[in-house]
Amino acid sequence: MAFAAFGSTAGPVEQAPRRRSWVALVLLLPGLAYLALFFLTPLVSLVLTSFQEPVEFGDVGQFQQAFKIENYATVIEAYWPHFLRAFGYAIVATIAALLIGYPLAYFIGVKCRSKPLLQAMLLTLVIAPFFISFLLRTLAWKQLMADDTPLVQALKSLSVLPADGHLTGTAFSVIFGLTYNFLPFMTLPIYTTLERLDTRYLEAGADLYASPATTFWKVTLPLSLPGIVSGTLLTFIPASGDYINASSSFLGSAQTQMVGNAIEANFLGLLNYPEAAALSVILMGLILVIVGIYVRRTGTEDLL
Amino acid sequence: MRFSLGKWLLPLYSALALIFLLTPIVYTFVFSFNDSVKSNIVWVGFTLDNWTNVCDAQGVCAAFGTSILVGVVATLIATVLGTLLAIALARYRFRGRSVISLLLFLPMATPEVVLGAGLAAQFLTAGVPKGLGTIIIAHALFCLSFVVVTVKARVASLDPALEEAGRDLYGSAFQVFTRITLPLLMPGIIAAALLSFALSFDDFIITRFNNGGVETFPVFVYTAAARGMPPEANVIASAVFILALVIVVVAQTTSAARRKRLARAQ
Numbered sequence: 001m002a003f004a005a006f007g008s009t010a011g012p013v014e015q016a017p018r019r020r021s022w023v024a025l026v027l028l029l030p031g032l033a034y035l036a037l038f039f040l041t042p043l044v045s046l047v048l049t050s051f052q053e054p055v056e057f058g059d060v061g062q063f064q065q066a067f068k069i070e071n072y073a074t075v076i077e078a079y080w081p082h083f084l085r086a087f088g089y090a091i092v093a094t095i096a097a098l099l100i101g102y103p104l105a106y107f108i109g110v111k112c113r114s115k116p117l118l119q120a121m122l123l124t125l126v127i128a129p130f131f132i133s134f135l136l137r138t139l140a141w142k143q144l145m146a147d148d149t150p151l152v153q154a155l156k157s158l159s160v161l162p163a164d165g166h167l168t169g170t171a172f173s174v175i176f177g178l179t180y181n182f183l184p185f186m187t188l189p190i191y192t193t194l195e196r197l198d199t200r201y202l203e204a205g206a207d208l209y210a211s212p213a214t215t216f217w218k219v220t221l222p223l224s225l226p227g228i229v230s231g232t233l234l235t236f237i238p239a240s241g242d243y244i245n246a247s248s249s250f251l252g253s254a255q256t257q258m259v260g261n262a263i264e265a266n267f268l269g270l271l272n273y274p275e276a277a278a279l280s281v282i283l284m285g286l287i288l289v290i291v292g293i294y295v296r297r298t299g300t301e302d303l304l
Numbered sequence: 305m306r307f308s309l310g311k312w313l314l315p316l317y318s319a320l321a322l323i324f325l326l327t328p329i330v331y332t333f334v335f336s337f338n339d340s341v342k343s344n345i346v347w348v349g350f351t352l353d354n355w356t357n358v359c360d361a362q363g364v365c366a367a368f369g370t371s372i373l374v375g376v377v378a379t380l381i382a383t384v385l386g387t388l389l390a391i392a393l394a395r396y397r398f399r400g401r402s403v404i405s406l407l408l409f410l411p412m413a414t415p416e417v418v419l420g421a422g423l424a425a426q427f428l429t430a431g432v433p434k435g436l437g438t439i440i441i442a443h444a445l446f447c448l449s450f451v452v453v454t455v456k457a458r459v460a461s462l463d464p465a466l467e468e469a470g471r472d473l474y475g476s477a478f479q480v481f482t483r484i485t486l487p488l489l490m491p492g493i494i495a496a497a498l499l500s501f502a503l504s505f506d507d508f509i510i511t512r513f514n515n516g517g518v519e520t521f522p523v524f525v526y527t528a529a530a531r532g533m534p535p536e537a538n539v540i541a542s543a544v545f546i547l548a549l550v551i552v553v554v555a556q557t558t559s560a561a562r563r564k565r566l567a568r569a570q
Contacts, residue, residue, distance in 0.1 A: 042422030241415020
């Protein structure tokens with residue numbers, strides 16, 4: 001599993017295979033039934049809903065089953081910029097999180113190895129954001145980036161930002177928020193692979209007259225690839241479906257709405273369930289395609 | 305010395321990254337002491353009132369209670385189902401194993417907004433009224449996969465010889481499971497339950513699609529974000545943060561102490 005690197009998995013010990021498969025069946029049945037009922041059925045239900053049409057002379061929010069495939073054309077026409085923004089923002093945020101998270105993970109996992117106490121402390125700081133409401137953390141950034149804060153004033157006096165410019169409600173603040181929110185998800189899997197990295201390989205690289213940069217590109221980076229793949233997936237997938245950062249009450253504005261915002265607005269606000277469902281199906285499909293290609297390209301299928 | 309550059313640049317860069325991660329936490333904590341009534345945006349003055357009278361802000365304690373209730377029940381369901389799945393997957397070879405692994409991976413690869421909308425569409429089609437029950441169902445679902453991943457790692461690292469010894473001593477299958485397997489798996493199960501509770505407690509997106517009118521703590525914060533955040537919300541978040549931090553630090557120091565003891569015993 002790509003996410004296996006998330007927990008510190010010691011190499012799987014091969015267990016003696018047992019034949020009492022009815023025991024396995026009893027163990028599996030409750031969990032599988034739960035997944036069938038509350039994961040697979042909802043996905044089917046989503047696909048069915050996406051083909052529904054309004055009931056004639058019905059109220060808002062009343063739909064009947066049909067095969068109205070035009071729903072898909074309608075939402076693509078209406079919301080293609082939302083899809084572009086969602087994937088664009090998510091890709092930039094994933095790259096930013098990798099650039100921030102990798103050196104941090106390297107420092108904690110490799111450089112701090114001789115000091116276990118410091119290592120444990122720094123690791124706790126990386127997961128600390130999990131312990132406090134992510135909505136409040138995002139609001140904190142909104143307030144730190146508000147128009148009258150010292151930060152914005154300083155940017156304006158340095159002419160980085162025009163005098164009438166804002167930080168919040170821009171693509172920058174949304175990507176900033178996404179990067180911030182998913183940074184621990186990027187850092188932890190990379191840390192897990194780097195923490196197990198055998199530093200003798202690095203010494204071997206140096207002994208063979210490779211520069212530190214060459215050793216990094218040829219040895220460290222390939223060995224930490226599983227962590228990078230896990231981390232980028234754990235960042236990219238939730239980021240592309242997120243709608244908190246891009247919503248107007250948080251870091252976004254009407255100009256930064258992502259697909260998640262469109263799904264939320266259609267489902268919960270406008271009660272336009274078929275269009276919300278069609279948007280969800282397209283989003284899910286695109287993510288599966290992107291993740292599939294990515295995993296194949298990086299040659300890490302066996303992680304799944 | 306491998307990276308002469310890394311000597312000071314890497315620690316500095318890491319420190320900056322950590323400051324980036326921690327700034328909003330410090331901000332939330334500081335503003336829990338703000339002497340403001342409704343919108344907690346501008347610093348007014350220092351007060352302890354928010355901490356001593358947390359429940360004064362309307363709805364904040366009720367929402368907190370609901371979140372605890374949802375978290376506990378959803379964690380129980382996810383931990384029991386997930387542990388059984390993890391044992392089956394790590395211990396038995398059977399047909400369709402890879403399909404089941406994929407099925408468990410998919411919920412983690414599905415964006416929350418799709419999971420939430422899917423469940424909501426299903427409840428709508430089935431005519432199930434949304435409320436506390438539907439929130440719990442949804443939370444247990446997204447926690448399940450994380451429990452399986454966490455516990456499976458623990459089952460895989462278990463030494464089968466210990467269970468064989470139990471059987472050699474004429475322990476029944478049930479006795480071997482309850483006296484040997486389960487206690488050995490406990491650290492993994494507890495870790496999974498804590499992770500599951502943390503995921504449930506902080507979930508907003510899936511909850512939003514399935515809560516009916518029920519307010520969990522994140523739903524409260526979301527609604528308050530539009531009409532003005534009471535500082536009491538910061539108090540609750542900060543208190544939970546401190547509690548979680550204490551749990552992690554205690555767990556780390558006890559496991560470090562145990563390792564030291566084991567090292568001495570050898």
